[in-house]
Amino acid sequence: MSKIRVYEIAKQLNISSKELIKKLKEFGVEVHSHMSTLEDDEAQLIVDYYSNDKQESESTEIPEEKVEEDANIVAKQEQSTKKMNDSNKKAKNQKDKGMKEEVKQEVKQDSVEHSDDIQVIQIPNKITVQTLAEKLGKAPSEVIKFLMMKGVMAAINQEIDFDTASQVAEEYGILLEEEAEEVLEEKMFEEEPDNPEDLVERPPVVVVMGHVDHGKTSLLDAIRESNVTAKEAGGITQHIGASTVEINGKKITFLDTPGHEAFTAMRMRGAQVTDIAILVVAADDGVMPQTIEAINHAKAANVQIIVAVNKIDKPSANPDRVKQELADHGLLVEEWGGDTICVPVSAIAKTNLDTLLEMVLLVAEMAELKANPNKRARGTIIEAQLDKGRGPVATVLVQSGTLKVGDPIVAGSAYGRIRAMMDDKGRRVKKAGPSTPVEILGLSEVPAAGDSFYVAESDKQARHYAQILAERNREQSLRATPNKVSLDDLFSQIQSGNVKQLNIVVKADVQGSVEAVKQSLERLSNDEVRIHTIHGGVGAITESDVMLASASNAIIIGFNVRPEAGAKSVAETEKVDIRLYRIIYNAIEDIEAAMKGMLDPEFQEKVIGHAEIRQTFKVSGVGTIGGAYVQDGKFVRNAKVRIIRNGIVVYEGQLSSLKRFKDDVKEVNTGYECGLTFEKYNDIKEGDIVEAFVMEEIPRT
Incomplete structure (x- = not known):
C-alpha cells in the first residue's frame, strides 16, 4: 500500500504542517512530525474533512496517478535515506583514513533513532550551522548553500532556529525532533548516583561567625599561622576566600565569609555549603546582638554549632557568664548537661587552638561526612571577580567528584574550560577533590557567589547549558515574583498545603517585648500550621533580618521599631512581608485572622x-x-x-x-x-x- 507524507498533504490542502498534525491527533492518527507518512485511508480521511469544511463541491478523492506519484516520491526518498545510512556506516569504518573523531562521535548510533523508516535526530531549539551539518552527516558548505537558496544568510558558527533546521533536514529525508528544555535541564542537574562503597571521608567545611570585634578574623588568622609549614612559600597564605588547615593528618576547610550576612546570602541562592559553624564569643563581652543573629542564622541553616569562647587571656574574662547567656539562647554547653561543644581559646596567645580543631574533627566524624571523588565534579562558587591580567577568576568549593585542569564547566551563565587552578597557598594544582577550595581561571564571565558549578561532557555542552541557564534567569528576572509567604495569602497557602510552618522574625524596642511577642504568636500554632520564631532581637529591622527572612521564607514582625532604609528596599526586592505594630494584641489578631483566612481590608x-x-x-x-x-x-x-x-x-x-x-x-x-x-x-x-x-x-x- 502506498504512503504519503504529512507535509505533502499539508501543501495540497494549503495549511501548515502543525495544524494538520494537531487535526490528525484529534482523529486518533498518531504522527511524529511533518516527515511522518500516512496510509491511503488516513490521507483520504483528512482530505475529506477539509474539503467538507470548506464546502467544496468537487470530489476529494486522491487521484490514482497522485498516489502513484507519491509512492514514487516515497520510494525515492527511502532510497536516498538508505544510501545515506549506508554512506554513514561506511564512513564509520574510515577512522584510519583521516575521518575526524568529533564528527564520528556526533553521528554515533545512540543519538539516532528510526521512526517509520525515517532517520530521526534530536536537536535543541537553536543550533549552529556547523553542528547541524555534523548531525546530518553533510559538509557545512552544503548546508550554507541550501540556506542561501532559501534566502537565509548564515555563517558556519551562526545559530538557526528549529524550523529552519527542519527545512534543511527535510531536504535530505531526515526528521528532526526538538529536545525538550526540561530534559536538557534534567541532564544538566542530574547527579551521578553513588554506590556506598565509592564514598570516602571528606574534610568538614567550617564557617566562623560571631559579633563584630569578638575576634573572628584573629582566630582564623591564628589557626592558619599555627598550621603553616616551613615548606610553604614564606608561610604566606593567599587569600582566595577559603583556606585548608591540617591537624592530626586530617584536613579542615574554612570559608572566609565576612559574617552571617554572606552565609545567609549564599543560602538564599540555594547553596548549602557549610557543615559546622564556629561561634566566636568574647569572654569579656558575652553574648551580643550579632551573636544572637549568628546563632539563629546557623540554626535556620541546620548547621552544627561549636562555641569558641575567645579572649580568655584578658583579666576581665568571665567564661561562666558567657555559658549562662548562651543557655538563655538555646545553646546549653556539654559541661552543663547540654550537647553544645564549648572551647575556651585565645587567638592572641594561641591557646587551645588545637583543641578547637580536634573538636571540629570530632563533630565531623559523628556526622560521617562522605563524598565520591571518582566522578565529574560539582560544587559552589564561593567568590568571584574580574582580574585585569587573568580575566574572570572564581574561588570554588568542590563538594563531590574531582575537579581537574582542562575540565569543561558550567557556573550559572558562565562556562569555559579550566585553564589553571591554584590552592589557598597560591600553588598550582592539577586536581581538587571533595571539600577542597581552589581558584580557577578560564570562565567566559564572572559568576555570582552561591552559584552552583557542574562539569559538563564537552565544551559545546557546557556552552549550551550556560545559555539555557542565562535564558531561564532572564525569564525569571522578568517575572520576578518569588513565592514568598505573606499574611495576605497565608490562608490560601495553608489550604493548598504549601505552608506547614510559618517562620517569623521578631524585632522590638526592648528584650521583654521580643519575648512577649514570640510567646504570644507561637501559642497560635494549631494542627495545620506551626508558628516558629527563627530570630528575635532588639532594635531597628536591618538588611540582615530581611535576608534571613528571605532565605527562610519568613515574615518580619516589628514592635515599636522601624526598618532601616536599606532593609526596606531589600524587602521590596526579595518580597519579604514586614508588619509593624504598636500593640501586641494587634499582631496576634492579624496572624490569627490570616490563619483563618479572615483578614479585613487594611489601612x-x-x-x-x-x-x-x-x-x-x-x-x-x-x-x-x-x-x-x-x-x-x-x-x-x-x-x-x-x-x-x-x-x-x-x-x-x-x-x-x-x-x-x-x-x-x-x-x-x-x-x-x-x-x-x-x-x-x-x-x-x-x-x-x-x-x-x-x-x-x-x-x-
Missing part, C-alpha cells in the same frame, strides 16, 4: 517625608519646638508623625504645628528648614528623626 501607611531635629527651643505656653531640616519628601500640616531615636520609635502621634520662621505654613518640601511641635509631646532631642505619614485604605485581593 496601609504611606511615608511622605523625613526630617532631622537639629535644634530644640523651649517656648513658654507652647512647649518644645524642634528646629528641623526636611531630608526627603515633604511635611504637611496636621500630618501623622513618629519620632525615631536610634532605630526605636519613642513617639507616635499628630503634628500640632508646622512653621517656616514665625509663620504657620501648609507644607515644607525637601531641603528646607522648619519648626515642628507635637501633640502632647515635648521630649524631643537633637538628632531625632521625624517620619511623616498618611494612612491609605488598601482593599485585600
